[in-house]
Amino acid sequence: MLSIDNVSYRIGGKQILAGITTTFAPGLLHVIVGPNGSGKSTFLQIFSGELKPEEGKVYYDDLPIAHADKTTLARRRAVMSQLPELHFPLSVNDIVMMGRYPHFNFQPSKKDSAICRQAMERVEITALSGRDYLTLSGGEKQRVQFARALAQIWEPPSSPAESRYLFLDEPVSSLDIHYQHQFLQIARSLVRDNIVLVAVLHDINLAMLYADRILFMKEGRVAAEGPSPAIVTPSLIREVFNIPVQLLENPQSAAPVIVYDGSTR
Amino acid sequence: MQTKKISFRSYYGVLTVLLVLSLIVAARVGAVNMGYEKIFLFIQRALGFRHDVEVNTVEEQLFLQIRLPRVILCALVGAALSVSGTLMQALFRNPIVEPGLVGTSSGAAFGAAFVFVMGKSLSGGWMDALGPFLLPLFAFAGGLIATWTVYRLSNVFGKVNVNTLLLAGIAVNALAAGGTGFFSYIARDPQARSIVFWNLGTLSGADWNNVGIVSVSTIGGILLSLRYTKALNALMLGETEAGYLGIRTDRLKTRIILLNTFLVAVATSIVGVIGFVGLIVPHILRLMKSSDNRFLLIGSALLGGILLNIADMLARVIVAPSEFPIGVITAFAGAPVFLFLLIRSNRQQQKGGFYA
Numbered sequence: 001m002l003s004i005d006n007v008s009y010r011i012g013g014k015q016i017l018a019g020i021t022t023t024f025a026p027g028l029l030h031v032i033v034g035p036n037g038s039g040k041s042t043f044l045q046i047f048s049g050e051l052k053p054e055e056g057k058v059y060y061d062d063l064p065i066a067h068a069d070k071t072t073l074a075r076r077r078a079v080m081s082q083l084p085e086l087h088f089p090l091s092v093n094d095i096v097m098m099g100r101y102p103h104f105n106f107q108p109s110k111k112d113s114a115i116c117r118q119a120m121e122r123v124e125i126t127a128l129s130g131r132d133y134l135t136l137s138g139g140e141k142q143r144v145q146f147a148r149a150l151a152q153i154w155e156p157p158s159s160p161a162e163s164r165y166l167f168l169d170e171p172v173s174s175l176d177i178h179y180q181h182q183f184l185q186i187a188r189s190l191v192r193d194n195i196v197l198v199a200v201l202h203d204i205n206l207a208m209l210y211a212d213r214i215l216f217m218k219e220g221r222v223a224a225e226g227p228s229p230a231i232v233t234p235s236l237i238r239e240v241f242n243i244p245v246q247l248l249e250n251p252q253s254a255a256p257v258i259v260y261d262g263s264t265r
Numbered sequence: 266m267q268t269k270k271i272s273f274r275s276y277y278g279v280l281t282v283l284l285v286l287s288l289i290v291a292a293r294v295g296a297v298n299m300g301y302e303k304i305f306l307f308i309q310r311a312l313g314f315r316h317d318v319e320v321n322t323v324e325e326q327l328f329l330q331i332r333l334p335r336v337i338l339c340a341l342v343g344a345a346l347s348v349s350g351t352l353m354q355a356l357f358r359n360p361i362v363e364p365g366l367v368g369t370s371s372g373a374a375f376g377a378a379f380v381f382v383m384g385k386s387l388s389g390g391w392m393d394a395l396g397p398f399l400l401p402l403f404a405f406a407g408g409l410i411a412t413w414t415v416y417r418l419s420n421v422f423g424k425v426n427v428n429t430l431l432l433a434g435i436a437v438n439a440l441a442a443g444g445t446g447f448f449s450y451i452a453r454d455p456q457a458r459s460i461v462f463w464n465l466g467t468l469s470g471a472d473w474n475n476v477g478i479v480s481v482s483t484i485g486g487i488l489l490s491l492r493y494t495k496a497l498n499a500l501m502l503g504e505t506e507a508g509y510l511g512i513r514t515d516r517l518k519t520r521i522i523l524l525n526t527f528l529v530a531v532a533t534s535i536v537g538v539i540g541f542v543g544l545i546v547p548h549i550l551r552l553m554k555s556s557d558n559r560f561l562l563i564g565s566a567l568l569g570g571i572l573l574n575i576a577d578m579l580a581r582v583i584v585a586p587s588e589f590p591i592g593v594i595t596a597f598a599g600a601p602v603f604l605f606l607l608i609r610s611n612r613q614q615q616k617g618g619f620y621a
Contacts, residue, residue, distance in 0.1 A: 088358075
């Protein structure tokens with residue numbers, strides 16, 4: 001369970017987050033959506049432990065992360081951001097192995113190598129393992145980073161009361177529609193009883209298709225949260241994104257779809 | 266993984282053999298060429314054997330007191346500069362960085378020149394107490410201020426801006442070089458402490474004392490830097506990502522800059538500024554298609570020694586019995602590589618990655 005208790009954050013007098021309190025339960029895919037500048041990414045950085053909140057606390061189960069050692073945190077929590085750009089040639093293998101860095105000192109053990117192999121199998125990039133990362137396509141790179149994040153928290157924590165935490169920060173923004181769905185299907189399939197899975201997405205339609213719960217953010221606050229897709233209504237979208245929309249139904253799958261409902265010219 | 270580790274080891278093996286060969290060849294040639302049998306005889310005698318054999322003592326002294334310390338110092342300096350280049354490239358996350366460009370070398374030269382020229386007039390109790398550490402200490406301080414300035418100027422919001430980096434490097438280098446020039450202008454001791462020495466370096470002052478000092482800083486610095494290979498690899502993904510992998514990036518940056526300055530400053534205070542070594546050596550190693558910093562650090566320690574020995578050999582042979590400043594040779598070899606990397610870095614804006 002990821003618990004966030006009254007978290008606020010400010011940059012140079014501008015209130016980015018204003019007293020957010022919420023929880024993310026394991027066993028569900030949580031998606032955070034919101035307009036640009038609503039504080040989604042800052043929020044993710046705060047509950048990842050990369051930024052310190054000005055006020056409020058974040059707990060991984062019972063552990064207040066403000067006082068946790070960075071390596072301890074990294075053994076339980078992995079984050080995948082938008083594609084990091086590399087300036088040096090590195091093999092796919094080397095990058096996935098970075099996920100094991102919090103777990104070994106100098107030399108990776110046989111177990112670390114085995115975990116990397118399994119993580120690469122999981123996202124179907126075994127064939128790429130010897131390739132130079134810089135020569136891969138955007139979709140392939142994204143899956144390599146995904147494998148790295150998975151390798152980082154591959155083993156379940158020693159205590160059954162503890163969860164693992166996987167956070168995805170706009171993971172599909174740079175991908176085409178095929179890779180977007182492929183990526184989110186893999187993410188969906190990771191849902192487990194002891195994994196807290198939170199993703200920040202831009203696309204409400206993708207969120208409705210894959211999320212179990214959606215949290216809407218606006219101006220540093222939680223505008224609404226609830227089960228997906230039931231929570232999504234045209235009036236909520238209008239309120240959060242300030243844009244008129246219609247809610248349609250996909251004639252094939254009966255899945256709800258949001259479309260823009262204003263004038264286009 | 267397994268096959269790769271073996272291939273790294275074989276690279277190390279090949280490089281070590283080449284390093285030993287380059288040391289032997291470099292020790293042989295010079296203003297006076299010596300045969301290999303003679304060299305081995307001298308070495309055996311220095312180790313306490315073969316004292317029954319009659320030798321030319323002038324030649325023996327030349328070899329043991331001038332030639333041998335010189336080639337060893339050269340290998341150490343080459344290793345220090347190359348390892349420092351690797352560290353800086355990992356820290357700045359950019360392959361066109363080296364200690365000469367980010368101000369470390371010229372800052373260290375300024376600190377050293379200050380001691381050479383002003384040291385006597387400033388000598389108070391605490392300065393005398395520092396004794397032989399005074400020179401490396403001031404070189405370290407100068408190099409640190411220069412490197413830190415360039416790093417802070419070019420690192421905006423966690424991202425290194427290459428243009429600002431190069432410009433800040435130019436400004437800091439110019440400032441430090443100006444200061445060094447001023448000191449060498451007012452210096453009383455004209456021969457060794459010339460502007461040429463500070464700008465282009467020379468190993469002609471090598472003796473066993475220098476070898477001792479530089480070997481401590483170089484070997485110590487390299488061993489320390491190996492502790493950070495994992496963290497530096499993670500840094501390739503960016504500071505935030507490295508943080509998510511448990512790396513304390515702020516502490517890491519401070520330590521890498523300190524370590525880099527330590528390696529470069531001690532070497533520079535003794536041999537002057539030798540440019541481009543730290544740029545070329547990691548670049549050659551990266552052609553093996555790996556940027557694993559453990560491989561790059563060990564590899565550049567060995568390859569740096571080899572290449573700088575070859576450069577120094579050329580410097581001694583081309584205009585023998587006189588001598589070229591070694592920095593001329595490294596600049597001729599290194600500046601084109603730098604330009605090539607710069608062109609590629611411009612192209613990279615359109616393409617995916619630097620080496621793509």
